Amino acid sequence: MIQIIKKLINKNSRFIRYCIGGGFAFLVDLSLLYILTEYVRLWYLYSATLSFVVTAMVNYTIQKYWTFKNSERKIGQQFLSFLIIQVIGLLLNNLTLYIFVEFVGLWYMLAKILAAGLVLIWNYWAGKKFVFKADAVDIVLAGEIFPPEIGGPATYTYRLAEYFLAHHINFVVLYYSYLKNKKNNGDLEKFLIRINGWLPIPIKYFIYFLRLFSRSIHAKVIYAQGPVASGWPALMVSKLLGKKLVVKVVGDYAWEQARLAHVTVSGIDDWQKKADMCSKNYFFKQKIKTLNNIERLVVRHATAVIVPSDYLKKIVLGWGADESNVKVIYNSVALKNLGTLSKAEAQEKIKIFGDLIITVARLLPWKGMEMLIKIMPELLKLNPKFKLLIAGRGPEEDRLKKIVEALKIKDKVFFLGNLRQEDLAIHYLASSIFLLNSGYEGLSHAILDAMYYNLPIIVSDIGGNPELIQDDYNGLLVEYNNASEWIKAIEKIWGNERLRLRLSANPLSKLDVFSFDSMMRETLKILN
Template identity: 25%
Template sequence: MQNELAGLRICLIGPIPPPAGGMANQTRQLKLLLEQEGAVVNMVAVNAPYQPVFIGKVPGLRAVFRLVPYLLALYRNIGNNDVCHLMANSGWSWHLFAAPAIWIAHWRKKPMVMNYRGGHAKQFFEGAWSVVGPSVRRCSAVVVPSAYLRRVFAEFATDAVVIPNVLEQKRFYPAADLNAKLRVIPAKPHLIVTRNLEAIYDIATAVRAFALLKTSLPQATLSVAGSGPEEHALKALCQELKISDSVHFLGRLDADQMAELYRSADLMLNTSLVDNSPNSVIEALACGIPVLTSNVGGIPDLVSDGVDAVLLPPGDATLFSQHAVEVLTNSRLRQQLVENGLAKTARFAWSSVSQALLHTYQTAISSRNQAGSQ
């Protein structure tokens, strides 16, 4: 694998931390892993720092100061690589960052592998496919992280290849005392939520579920790792439910801190309303943490109910609470979920993902060369 990727010149286009987030973390990690295999990765960040810095505080003007340097960086870098790998999303991000990258690669006759992610894909395509479709058709390959998104693209007559998100196995792994931990019912259960504090993740339902759980497990605590516009409302909800002393808002954590948080937990709640293939669920499974999650979007393709996670209807705090109590007080069930979850994460290992990526790159390069020779 190293010899086949070594020397391959890849223009990687996408967001990078800060701020940290699912796509930004995947982009950063992909760059590092490809470089470890010997590939030459030229990064074009869609969220490069503003120059000068104060422009970032000026609405309207800041968009120009980010977009113009981005377009120049695309034109300069795309032409000097063998293949382009674009991390793409829905909405304005598509129109401002993804579409220009695709068209510049097309004009410069370079193969484009478009890696699309995001739970809003279906709604976005239904409203904008007449504009999005021509750009997608200029891509040499479309890659998605889940079978759910492959089905969405199929509805718009577009083939997509499923290549899962990459799991950082050296960072996300179980605690040394996991087996002993699973054999006993936790006296002070520690629940966690690890999503940004945004409306689509419906963390309010997790908070309400935790408040109900406290009536059965009064020593339980909840840690919320993330930041976002819902923070004030969520803290107010905790005060209203009289659980503020048991809920800890940790803010945005780096990857190492997040891994330690997983290993300290007894259960993770994911109450999102829209989702695709969330890294947070994969990371929790890899750390040996049982997961209760809403059954939206691509999540049923990611985990199986009662096998490696518990899937529940979104927005139902009562059901989340009831099943959380059941998992926390049933050692046999908890151990089954954890063991199956750990087995599931093998498919996200870099050794597997890198082979699929290499094949996709080689196919894209070959198809572009054939098109150019006609």
């Protein structure tokens, strides 16, 4: 019980100090009110006003130097802000006092005590936020998702937050939370602000905007993790408060939504030229057009835009962003070093044996999983021991599983679902070849992972892939969804051990560019 009380005191020590300091100021206020009313014979509202002004000066001194231990040297400007809050408190005080005395019929001294309680709450909240800036932060991370939810953006935001915490950078993270069981993020918890992601879209966006606005008042920069769900409210807040806005863009959200709804068959490059849609639903088409416009509006008005590849830089420039404001900062590799675990030991751990081919991606229409599955019968003619491992989940999963059943290769294709980094690492070590047949990639984390584990790599020749893979140097580039070319490329690698070794040995020379320190160094240059 004693420990619980101590914990509560420590957690609320500032508010307790505020109440003690405010209590002393209240005694001064109450004493002056009584003296001026009973002995000087002033009307009680005049007495309340005079005592309030004197008390404001006493209270400011106590709260500045004892409660908030504030080092702001612009005392005149700060006191003016404090006084404005006190004046609002005075109006609240006198209004409450008048109502209780004139309408409720309370003795003015009792009414004063009740009014003081209400004013105490107002003064503490407003003083903390607007005068002494106890909750002020340097960087507001306007996120979209956060662990335990899975995905590159969640991992990226988490690693930024960890870095800021370790380096004593003042920050806060906002994000949409879709999980009921919230993971305890340890020391990070007090820096996290969750918005219920299951609320209706207008409501959750409005709440996000309000929370972002309140936490950005004293911030130096807002760093939005996307141009729509976080970037749009961040743009409005930055304009209202005159704050610096940095936006990270890792893809074209409008195009992704159109592809997921099967209202366009255009690739991302064709979409940039003309956003063709075959939907007859007027409202859905307007939604996609709105998303398109928001993306362009945000990057045009942002102070800076961060992209993870030169390919995405070209896309963002096509949206009308100023080239001088767009900075390419490669994402970093964040994998577990499992020491000397052999391929055989790794296969024993995952209980899948043979010559394993691994692909890692969300199961989306443009990720090309269908073609990889459909060429498996031909690949099995080359090597009956081939097995395809598919790591990831997505809306295409059920359809892809039906294709596997129809081809009668359930014992050759394994859907692994979403894997933790530790488990994914073991599957990489158990595999012999890495494939990524994607119709769009900004900059693939999966390719970096495969590089790290020295796998021979075959990827589609689109998007940011050629920035990582040089054909016939550290992997093979193949036309997206061209089944015959993919079969030839796999046959070429599998039939030539010397080629496999050469391709898998070369990637390490490029990985320094993707170090976490390099990413953070370049990111902080922009944020600062």
